[in-house]
Amino acid sequence: MLFIQNNACNARKYVLALSLFAGSMGLGSTAAMAADASGSYQQERAACLSGQTQQDRATCLQEAGAARGEAKRGNLNDGAASYQQNAQTRCNALPPADRDACMRRMQGQGTVSGSVDGGGVYRETTTIVPAPATSPQY
Structure with a gap:
């Protein structure tokens, strides 16, 4: 950034404007996280109320609320x-x-x-291992 006048007043204005801009960017991301947490909570709550989960309704709603709180605090990640x-x-x-x-x-x-609902996920790979070479028996 090039300053036309080099005085302390202009420098302070520049730093103040930059600080306000950076602060507003942080608030925007916090608001976005809160909105995302609220939307996710609404989906989880709807699943609890419709019986689409494997938990009883009270436990499901409690877990959804706890997850929303952690998301608002930024303690949840994408996994x-x-x-x-x-x-x-x-x-x-x-x-x-x-x-x-x-x-x-x-x-x-x-x-x-x-499946998880069925009790577990089974993952399988096949590795072909050649038999060890042996000398012919006569």
């Missing part, structure tokens, strides 16, 4: 990063020979069957 971290942690618990196949399954390779 993708934590999902990836969770998958990495689960796969790291396996023996080294099985970790790579586990991560491939978690990244969507192979086949997936089952």
Whole structure:
């Protein structure tokens, strides 16, 4: 930014204007987060009231309200990063020979069957391992 006059008054006005602009940007993102939390809450609440969840109505409404509160505070994320971290942690618990196949399954390779509602999701990959070479027996 080029100042035509170099005096303290103009510099302070510039800093004040920049501060107000930056502050308004923060308020806008906070308002957007609150609006998004409210919209998500309305959808979750409607699902609770219509019986589309696996929880009883009171528990469902309580969970939806708690999630809205956490979203307004900015404590909820999109889940993708934590999902990836969770998958990495689960796969790291396996023996080294099985970790790579586990991560491939978690990244969507192979086949997936089952459902959470049905008790679990089964992920399967097939790895072809050639038999060890043996000398012919005569």
